[in-house]
Each structure stands twice: as structure tokens, then as C-alpha cells.
Amino acid sequence: MHNKYVIGVDFGTDSVRALVVNAQTGEAVGTHVHEYARWKRGLYCNPATSQFRQHPLDYLEGLEAAINGALAQTSSDVRQQVIGISVDTTGSTPCAVDETGLPLALRPDFAENPNGMFILWKDHTSNAEAEEINTLAHHWDTDYTKYVGGIYSSEWFWAKILRTLRVDEEVRQHAFSWIEHCDWISAVLTGNTNPLTLRRSRCAAGHKALWHSEFDGLPSDEFLTRLDPLLGGLRNRLFTDTFTADQSMGNLSAEWAEKLNLSTNVVIGVGAFDAHMGAVGAEIEPYAFVRIIGTSTCDILMAPNEEIGHQLIRGICGQVDGSVAPGMLGLEAGQSAFGDLYAWFARLITNPVRQLLGDEAADTLERQLIPHLSAQAATLPVTENDVIALDWINGRRTPDANHTLKAALLGLSLGTNAATVFKALVEATAFGSRSIVDRFLEEGVPIKKVIAIGGVAKKSPFVMQTLADVLNKPIQVARADQACALGAAMCAAVAAGVHPTLEAAQQAMGSGFDAEYQPRPETVATYEKLYQKYLKLGEFVEKDFVMLRHEAS
Numbered sequence: 001m002h003n004k005y006v007i008g009v010d011f012g013t014d015s016v017r018a019l020v021v022n023a024q025t026g027e028a029v030g031t032h033v034h035e036y037a038r039w040k041r042g043l044y045c046n047p048a049t050s051q052f053r054q055h056p057l058d059y060l061e062g063l064e065a066a067i068n069g070a071l072a073q074t075s076s077d078v079r080q081q082v083i084g085i086s087v088d089t090t091g092s093t094p095c096a097v098d099e100t101g102l103p104l105a106l107r108p109d110f111a112e113n114p115n116g117m118f119i120l121w122k123d124h125t126s127n128a129e130a131e132e133i134n135t136l137a138h139h140w141d142t143d144y145t146k147y148v149g150g151i152y153s154s155e156w157f158w159a160k161i162l163r164t165l166r167v168d169e170e171v172r173q174h175a176f177s178w179i180e181h182c183d184w185i186s187a188v189l190t191g192n193t194n195p196l197t198l199r200r201s202r203c204a205a206g207h208k209a210l211w212h213s214e215f216d217g218l219p220s221d222e223f224l225t226r227l228d229p230l231l232g233g234l235r236n237r238l239f240t241d242t243f244t245a246d247q248s249m250g251n252l253s254a255e256w257a258e259k260l261n262l263s264t265n266v267v268i269g270v271g272a273f274d275a276h277m278g279a280v281g282a283e284i285e286p287y288a289f290v291r292i293i294g295t296s297t298c299d300i301l302m303a304p305n306e307e308i309g310h311q312l313i314r315g316i317c318g319q320v321d322g323s324v325a326p327g328m329l330g331l332e333a334g335q336s337a338f339g340d341l342y343a344w345f346a347r348l349i350t351n352p353v354r355q356l357l358g359d360e361a362a363d364t365l366e367r368q369l370i371p372h373l374s375a376q377a378a379t380l381p382v383t384e385n386d387v388i389a390l391d392w393i394n395g396r397r398t399p400d401a402n403h404t405l406k407a408a409l410l411g412l413s414l415g416t417n418a419a420t421v422f423k424a425l426v427e428a429t430a431f432g433s434r435s436i437v438d439r440f441l442e443e444g445v446p447i448k449k450v451i452a453i454g455g456v457a458k459k460s461p462f463v464m465q466t467l468a469d470v471l472n473k474p475i476q477v478a479r480a481d482q483a484c485a486l487g488a489a490m491c492a493a494v495a496a497g498v499h500p501t502l503e504a505a506q507q508a509m510g511s512g513f514d515a516e517y518q519p520r521p522e523t524v525a526t527y528e529k530l531y532q533k534y535l536k537l538g539e540f541v542e543k544d545f546v547m548l549r550h551e552a553s
């Protein structure tokens with residue numbers, strides 16, 4: 001049989017990876033990961049103000065290096081047999097572009113301006129703007145937030161655009177339109193980045209830009225202008241139609257065909273977010289709850305439109321027809337920090353070591369710290385009097401987005417050590433997950449099984465066992481190391497015509513599951529009690545602490 005290959009490209013928070021996959025069998029034949037150089041140096045970011053920007057050059061360099069690196073691992077005939085490429089990225093990660101679709105930071109005059117760069121999903125500089133969007137939407141004839149859980153988040157498209165237009169006169173003058181990362185990269189590969197004609201992702205538009213067929217697309221110009229006259233007219237320079245990830249965006253441009261040494265016959269699929277393509281790669285099926293567990297978590301549930309479509313689910317990150325697969329409602333939720341909470345704790349410990357003992361000692365410590373703390377924490381008993389933590393170190397994404405919230409630790413004593421705190425942080429991330437699962441169930445959305453993918457799911461049996469105990473549900477971990485990239489490859493195989501549907505691509509290319517964590521009855525009961533304490537602490541921080549803080553200021 002003449003082999004056909006597809007490439008899935010997954011742009012994560014810290015790095016981009018490409019996976020070359022046999023489109024008929026799903027066998028992975030080459031992979032390469034490229035870390036973003038500028039991002040790694042902390043450029044254009046300020047964690048203290050929650051500003052996180054990524055330079056488009058990090059993406060372009062990464063795109064070329066990841067695909068060429070992955071192809072370099074394959075035999076020489078594979079390049080000629082590549083027929084499709086699809087891309088997933090984080091989101092909402094939008095950027096201001098000029099009339100040609102060029103991100104402003106690629107122009108010499110904006111090269112160092114963070115406001116002309118991609119505003120990463122975890123950037124929360126637009127909390128105030130998100131609140132304004134909520135207030136206006138809730139008093140408008142049409143509540144534009146109704147399909148995104150009733151709350152618009154500062155992690156999303158419009159809040160980020162509004163904030164940037166307000167604070168940066170230069171961007172205001174030169175931003176013709178705005179584009180999501182997943183749309184831009186896919187467009188770059190086709191050579192058509194015209195913001196008015198490129199095919200925009202249904203997934204990005206529906207979950208983050210308030211696009212819905214009931215609204216004839218994006219919110220009305222009247223609504224946007226009332227929000228701020230700075231947004232007036234922008235709707236016409238964005239998009240009306242959106243496309244699902246099984247569709248084609250165009251063919252590989254001559255420029256990129258040369259860079260990648262591939263044919264211009266290669267089909268480029270429509271882009272989507274990492275979590276949604278990850279869910280495809282993890283073989284999502286109706287009512288399976290797929291958790292992409294890494295820096296953050298993104299949870300995806302898929303249900304037939306006719307069964308859930310008429311319900312409005314409170315406090316989640318949206319319900320979008322076709323965001324995962326056509327004809328199905330994709331529901332998204334998640335936590336703004338999961339592994340990031342552990343990474344914060346590791347930095348807390350290693351930073352003074354770096355300052356006092358230098359990089360070598362700190363790097364050695366950093367490499368070993370999380371595995372070491374995990375091993376120690378796994379030996380600790382789980383008791384009702386354990387330290388309790390909140391996982392809101394980067395705000396709360398769901399249920400009920402609130403990115404002004406902060407994390408907390410309760411119950412410290414002189415006996416508390418690094419492992420006890422680490423254990424509490426891991427439990428906090430699991431409790432945050434439990435509150436999401438409970439919300440789906442309360443809203444009448446059943447969860448048939450839980451599937452996990454992502455770096456933490458693969459690397460940490462301790463975290464996964466804790467999660468299974470807290471959720472009191474078995475968790476299956478997908479076998480694929482790069483499930484998001486595999487999902488993108490499945491989308492590419494459908495866009496390129498190898499399989500008729502995503503479901504067929506999953507059946508042919510899926511790689512199944514390798515680990516399953518079962519809840520341990522002896523810890524489930526104690527965790528139930530600790531979870532109630534987590535909820536109480538959360539309530540205090542959200543209501544009383546915020547009130548006290550306002551009174552004090």
C-alpha cells in the first residue's frame with residue numbers, strides 16, 4: 001500500500017511540537033519539540049501584573065524547526081508522501097494585525113512592543129474589561145455570554161482587544177484586525193493571511209469571541225460600540241463565517257513548501273485550540289470528559305447537539321456546535337493553573353538558591369525538585385487535618401470565571417514542611433477539578449468516563465492517583481505522548497480526504513490508553529471531608545477576604 005503521512009503541529013505554552021504520522025495507521029514516525037527562545041528568557045512578560053506575551057517570531061521559528069526536525073527523523077521518502085498538516089495552539093491568544101494579516105510585532109516599528117504581540121491565554125491584564133463586557137452583556141437584549149457559561153473572561157479575545165486598544169495609541173492606529181494564534185499559523189502555511197478572507201476556526205470563535213449562529217456571527221456593532229467606541233467598525237474587519245477543524249484551509253504555499261521541502265499539494269487544515277484537538281487525539285466520544293493536564297487544565301466534553309444543545313450550562317468556558325467535531329456540541333471548562341501551581345512552588349524554593357548559590361546548583365535542584373517532592377508527598381498519610389490550599393494562583397477559570405481571585409494556604413504549623421505543602425497544592429488542583437466535574441453533573445451533563453492527556457498526566461502517577469481519589473472516578477491516560485499533535489494529525493487526515501470523518505480517523509489512527517488510575521476507597525472518604533474544607537476556604541477567600549481587602553483599600 002502506498003503510504004500517506006500527515007503532520008500535527010501543537011503550539012503549547014512553552015514549546016511547539018510536530019508529529020509526523022501515518023495517516024492510515026496512526027503510527028508516529030517522527031517528532032520534534034522546539035522551545036520558544038524569547039519566551040524562555042521571560043521577555044515581554046511581567047508575572048506581577050499578569051502580562052504574558054509571545055513574539056510571533058517565536059512561533060515562526062518554532063513552526064519551521066519543529067516540522068523540519070520531525071521530518072528529519074523519518075526516512076527520505078516520507079517527505080514526498082506528506083499530504084496534510086493541521087495546527088493547534090493555545091487560546092485565546094489573539095494578536096493585532098495589519099491589512100495583510102501581519103502581526104504588528106513583525107513590523108520594525110512594533111518589534112519590541114508587547115501590545116503588538118500575541119496576548120497569551122494566561123494574560124489577565126484585562127480583568128476590568130472582562131467585567132465591563134459582562135455588565136453590558138447581562139443588560140443587553142441578547143445576553144451574548146449565554147453560550148460561554150454566562151461569564152466573559154479576561155483570558156478571552158474581546159477583553160484583550162479592548163484593553164490593548166485603550167492602552168496603546170500606536171496599536172490603535174495600526175491594528176486593522178485581530179487574529180487568533182491557531183488561525184494565523186494555519187493561514188501563514190497557506191500564504192493567505194488576509195484577515196478578511198482566511199478561514200477562522202469555529203472552536204476559537206465560539207469559545208472565546210462570542211461567535212454564535214443565533215447572533216449571526218459576532219456580537220453586533222451596536223453592542224461593541226456601546227462597550228467602547230474604540231471597537232466601532234471592527235466587527236466588519238473580523239469575520240462572519242467560521243469553519244470546523246475537519247475542513248481544509250487551503251494548500252501549502254510555495255514559500256513554506258520550500259522551507260519545509262514539501263509539495264504545494266499538501267492540504268492545510270483549519271486550526272483549533274490545543275485542548276479540542278487533544279480531545280480528538282484522546283479518542284473523545286460522547287460524554288467522555290477529556291482533561292488536558294499541563295500548565296493549566298482544559299476539560300472537553302462532547303455531546304450530541306440534540307441532547308444538550310438546548311440547555312445553557314452555567315459557569316463553563318462555552319458550548320459550541322462543532323468546536324471538537326462537526327454535529328457535536330463541544331463543552332469546555334478548565335483551571336488556569338494546574339502544573340503551574342507546582343512550578344510556582346518549585347520557583348519559590350529554587351530562586352533563593354539561584355541567587356545565593358548560582359545557576360548550576362539551582363538548575364540541578366530544579367530538575368529534581370518536583371519528582372522528589374512527589375515521592376515524599378506520596379508517602380504522607382491523608383488525614384482530615386491536613387493543610388488545605390486553593391488552586392487559584394492564576395485566578396479561577398471554571399466554574400464561574402474570576403481571575404481576580406488568589407490562592408491561599410490554611411493550617412500551617414511548625415511541623416509543616418515542603419512535602420506537606422506540595423501535597424496540599426496537588427490536592428488543591430484535584431479539588432479544583434472536582435468542582436468542575438460537580439458543576440457539569442449539577443447542570444445535568446453526565447460524565448461517562450474520564451480521560452487524561454498532557455504533560456502532568458504522563459509524568460506524575462502521584463498527581464493522577466490523587467485526582468482519581470478526589471474525583472472518585474477511574475481515569476484512563478491516553479497512550480500517545482503527544483495527544484494534541486496526534487489529534488491535529490487526525491484533523492489533517494480528514495481535511496486531506498484520507499478519512500471521511502474525525503470519528504473514522506480516530507478509529508484508524510488512535511493509539512488507545514496505557515495507564516488507568518482507580519480511586520482508593522480508603523482515601524476517597526477522607527478527601528470528601530477535605531474537599532468540603534476546600535469549598536469553605538474558597539467561599540471565605542471569594543466573599544469575605546475580597547470584601548476585607550476592599551474595605552482596607
Ligand SMILES: Nc1ncnc2c1ncn2[C@@H]1O[C@H](COP(=O)(O)OP(=O)(O)O)[C@@H](O)[C@H]1O
Nearest residue numbers: 012013014294295339340342343454455459460
Ligand atoms: N513530575 C511532574 N509532576 C507534576 N507536574 C509536573 C511534573 N513535571 C512537570 N510538571 C508540570 O507540567 C507542566 C507542563 O505541562 P506540559 O503538558 O508539559 O506543558 P504545556 O502545558 O505547556 O503543554 C508544568 O506546569 C510543570 O510544573
Ligand SMILES: O=C(CO)[C@H](O)[C@H](O)COP(=O)(O)O
Nearest residue numbers: 013090091273294295296298
Ligand atoms: O484554554 C485553552 C484552550 O482552550 C488553553 O490553550 C490551554 O489551557 C493552555 O494549554 P496548556 O496549559 O497545555 O499550555
